[in-house]
Amino acid sequence: MLNSFRARLILVFFTVLTLVQFATAFSVLTATQRDNFLQQQKSLEIGANVFREVLSNRGIQLSQSLSVLSADFGFKRAIATREQETIESVLSNHGARIGADAAVLLSPKGELLTSSLPGLTQDDIQSLFQLTINNANALAILEFDHASYQFVQQPVKAPTLIAWVGMGFLLDEKVASQAKAITGIDVSFVNQTKGRTEIASTLSSSEKQTVIAQANQFPSLLTLPSETIPADHLSMAIKLYEHNGNQLALLHQSNLKWQQSYQQLRNNMLAIFALTLALAIAVAIWLSGSLTEPVHRLVLYARQIGQGKQPESIQGAPAELRVLAKSLSLMRDDIEAREKDLVYQSRHDSLTGLLNRFAAKQYLTDLKQHLSGTIVLLDIKHFRHINDIIGFANADALLLLFARRLEQLAPKADMLARLDGDSFLLLYRQSISHDLLLKSLDMLEAPFPIQGSNISLGVRAGLLEIDGNGADIDVLMRRAEIALNQACLQEQRIVSYRAGDDEKYQRELTLIRDLPIGLAQDQLYLVFQPKIDLRLNRCTGAEALIRWQHPTLGFIPPDEFIQLAENSGNIDIISQWVLKQAIKQLVAWQQRGVALKLAINLSAHDLSDTRLPNQISTLLKDNHLPSGVLCIEVTEGAVMTDAQTVVGVLQQFRDMGVSVAIDDFGTGHSSLAYLKMLPVDEVKIDRSFIQHIHSNSQDAMIVNTSIQLIHGLGFSVVAEGVEDEAGVDMLRKLNCDIIQGYVFSKPLKAAEFDQWFDAFHGKGTGEI
Template identity: 45%
Template sequence: MLFRSLRSKLIAILVLLLSLFALATALATLNSMKHDSLSQARDMLNVASKVLRQALQIRATQLSDSVGLLATDFAFRRAVATAEQDTIASVLQNHGGRINADLMLLLSPDGELLVSSDAQLQQADIKPLFLQTGSANSSVADILALHGQPYQLVLAPVRAPNLIAWAGMGFLLDKPLADDIKAITDLDISFVIRQPDSLRWHSSTLTAAQQQALTPVLPLLLQQGGNLQQERDQDYLSVASALDQPQQLWAVQHLSNQRWLSSYQAFRQQLLLIFGATLSLALLVAFVFARSITRPLDALSQFARRIGQGSIEPAPTAGNDEIGLLGRTLHTMQQNILQREQQLLFNAEHDALTGLYNRAAVDRLLPDILAQHDGSLLQLNIRHFKHLNDILGFANADKLLVQLARRLTTVLPKPLLLARLGGDEFLLVYAGLLTPAQVQAKLLLLTEHYPLQQSLINLKLCAGLYHFFAGGERLSDALRRTDIALEHARHSPQRIATYVQGQDESHQRELQLIRDLPEALQNGQFYVVYQPKVDLKQQQCRSCEALIRWQHPSLGFVPPDQFISLAEHAGSIGLVTQWMLQQVCRQLALWQQQGLQMQVAVNLSVQDLLEPALCQQIAALLAQYQLSAASLALEVTESAIMQDADTIVRQLTALRQQGISLAIDDFGTGQSSLAYLKQLPVHEVKIDRAFVKDIATNSNDALIVSATTQLAHSLGFKVTAEGLEQHSGLSALSQCGCDTVQGYYFAKPLTSDAFVKWQRDFSQSPARWFSGETTL
């Protein structure tokens, strides 16, 4: 665009302001000069009008003097007194010739025309002038139109000694007079006669063409006599003056427009030249001024752009003016930006708490190390750090992390890279292959004697070790395998584990299971099997446990202990539980229609029990399939209860109030105490198979089962023994007082149809199982 740049805007503004100022000045000056010129023209016309009056007055005086001499001439008075016509005519002719008078006349005392040099002159023509004499004894002068001709006339009394006559002389107002007046005033003049129905030019110094051009404005000139008139299409300024009282004779004086316009136009031309020169100078000054501003600004703009690109250089401008200040400000901003960038870069790749590298720095730096070195990745984790947070408080736990980070920097050999990956996990990268013994030695230096709150804290660390070789590893693979090793270390007694080839594939399998689980629930890969629970006293089967199975299309059969734990870690266990409850309720409704009354137990995880809407969801399913609450039993592990005992006890209490049977699964393997056991709102305790499968041959197992059964009965719980695999253990469980038995001895987990068939066979002849006649 034309005015996109600051320079063009400054130039335009300066030139515009100067142009407006010059234009205003020129208009005011020209307008003032025009008014002055018109005023001077008006003054010239006024002076000319006065000159005209003066000239006419002088002529009137001359006439009066001449007529006075004539009236005092003795011979003339005698001729008048004796009425000698020839003598009178001769004297009048002689006197008139001496002063070049155009008209000579003689009147009687009563105004009767006695003698006239103009034969056409009538007494009526001269009467207006005679009436002016009145009783005066002195001469009178006036201008009259006599039969269409303008005359300047003078009458003087002739006495001998009394008034015997009036002698008169007159001059024509003609072209010679106009020329004489023009010679005096240097202005054109015209004598105009106004007749009743028209105006007539009598004599004028103007040409015929000029007279014709002025004819249209004559009426207005005469109407506004004495006022200056100018028409746009006229070449003259004119003013009209009446010469007689009836205003029939007019003198119109003309001033040529060129007379007053010439100086105006010359001055206007000078102003235009001055304006042009000033504008050119203004353009030059504006350009220089704008350049003096825009060049430093442009340099600062380029400097700011280079700042944005990360360039480090001094400001391009100096000085104490605003631009210099702006340059220094930009330079200061550059330094501040550099400091902030360095701080941001440091913060982006360093842990805010410990000052070590963070995961972002690992992602940037580790690929080069993996490509150039053979070495080891060592990932450390503090065991039970959550409990330390709870016990020590977050502030003290953070101090502990800072101390550990400092100690990591002192462990020799110094690692190529030391980073905090997050939480309580640290990564150390070494050149060379570390051995488990070397790792163990490092852990000994890192676990003991951390001063905190006037105490010494000892840490328990887990370490995952992975060996890499130059150019053969991707970042994601190396970190994943190190993490896999750390996960194995958490479950290892030595708390140290080295990645073994193949563990990655197992990890990938787990990721695939987690990824495929939601879809598998929808497309029929999951199914439910039922394992009978046999009442020992009544030798009947009125309950069973529902167990979930997964037949993966590519991985084959997936054991429940694999995908259940994965689902819990991935947060998908709720989907599994909802699907399981839906399937069990549907099967219960179908069995009721078939006349089979059965109570089915479903396992719940800790995440299910922490779901506030669990009770409402189960109640909705029971109502949907028109089932009683007693037909459904829920099992929860002892270890799950201990994770959040208070919340889970409240949830179990709400479920019990709905009429649902509750059981503690795998009892004896968890961490519960008798204090918690007596508070649990459950109906049943299931003894873990670890104490049941060898009960016939292991007296300690028999003792534990017996003591647990007595304790549970004393608290009002039923007891179910899981994992019975041989007939020899059946009698031992009966002797211990167990109420219900579940295990492969009676039946493996069965599909719904197979379970119905088994239950029918068992109902018909339960003695076969109790007598030992059946086989697995």
């Protein structure tokens, strides 16, 4: 039978068909397996890129959250004044608010000041600090206690560097699961330190054990993926920290999908091969052509997908191959969509959809060479109070309506951004006039409908003309913020930045920063101006006045730094310093046998502290001083700030024997009827009425009337600002009790005051 030509022909065709089928199957399956591996590797690389982007975005989000903290004025003040409890509280609260697992505060030189991680040492934090110094944008990983933390550090400037603040997230199974949800691949965080291998992974327990067992092969995964760590996965490694290979991220791409696809294709081909053998040689040839071509087209399709191209859909192929081709396209589309979404989230505010601070600065930087026009910063007045009243959900809805109204302003801003909670930035490439901006504010302040109620907002604007203010984006932003701050402080709707405001702002920050240092280094000191009793012709007291000789800025007027101290919350440390120095001077006078009453000035903040009288009483007792040697001077304005509390504190002073005096009488808000209710012992008539008393009849009449009324209320009268003997004579005739002024002496340092005192009383009567 085999000798027949037909049999031989059939045998030849059968053999040829068999060989062709085997060759085709081998070629197709080999190519498919290779392409599957390449696709899996490409998918793993894409997943790795998305994973890096996820870590980068987490770092950016942490950095943005941290920027709010590093720019917080109260936090800077706490660092500058070394208020450890405040610093730890701010770090803890802010860390909890953003979900951070660790927080540290470093000195400008990288010395560890505060940490939320018990047991963290300088050695643990040193490499992280060096990485931040060398490259502020590097992925920073802190290894501590066999755990890895993704860290971001930012400088705290006021305006110079005063500290580094850092916060981090623990790279644990929760973070790995979040990364898997975005990338679609399993993630393992590996920490190999001190002979131990710790792993936080989305793999199953058995797979994790397999991975740990092959820990010695981890370094090779940095350069070459492996299909055995664990089995049925293509795995690669990424260094979390470039300077140390002990912290790794292992990315595992399951090959189950590719194996199933490959097995399905192999089974289909075997079925076709069996069917082909059952049919005639002609049918086998036809089947060979009809099956091989679509497979090759699928390979080409998959290869183009892997190259990031958009191939034409496969026509005429078997349904299974079309489904596979469609699945590949969908996978590519999903990855592209996720990448686009991550990029959008990193540049836009999640609530309003406007650009965020990072994107706004990048936008301005990109326009740097062609940047002109006007920058406008907007702030919603008392928004935090509004937020407390209407709730977070309604406040978010209000901000969203506000953002939409910003987009409808005319003229339309070329760029809109939300910088933080209630702060917005507008860029006009063509300068906007003051009148047009006022109209825009009118539109923004129109009522907003929220839950059936109309909410009206007050909006303040800081305006900066870009031309003439340089091209440094940070400087432009700071100057716009200065203008906005002035608008808020001065209760004006619009304030334009004026030349010199930046220097004033920098000076004020320097003074606020240097004030605690100045107190510690004795840059501040007290001077004493005598108070003369006209009836006794003797110096019976003095007023303590504070002075500051700054090492670089020279003499700083008291009105300047005291006002800054009150605004920045530092007035308490000044008052405590003055009080201690005054007590020290009273002790020195007591030792010399000089009995003088020393007057010190207290602020409204001091007088609101109900613990102050007991504190002063303790100081006097500890130094063996009678209560009568101290006099507390307060202004009418300070009393009116919180009249009920202040009057209570003043009454405590009076009850314990400390004198109370009303300073600058006649320039404040109170009346004589109200003065009658205050627990005071003396009233100081302001220098503005005293200086020209001998030449201005109206001033003389006011002073005469005031003295009579004050005496009528049972208080003694002090005239301050007396500069000549004619004024002394007139005040003596008007029955003024005590005189203070340059006619006797300017304010003197302690040693000079002692010399003056001895000289003044050495004349016998002390008459001038």
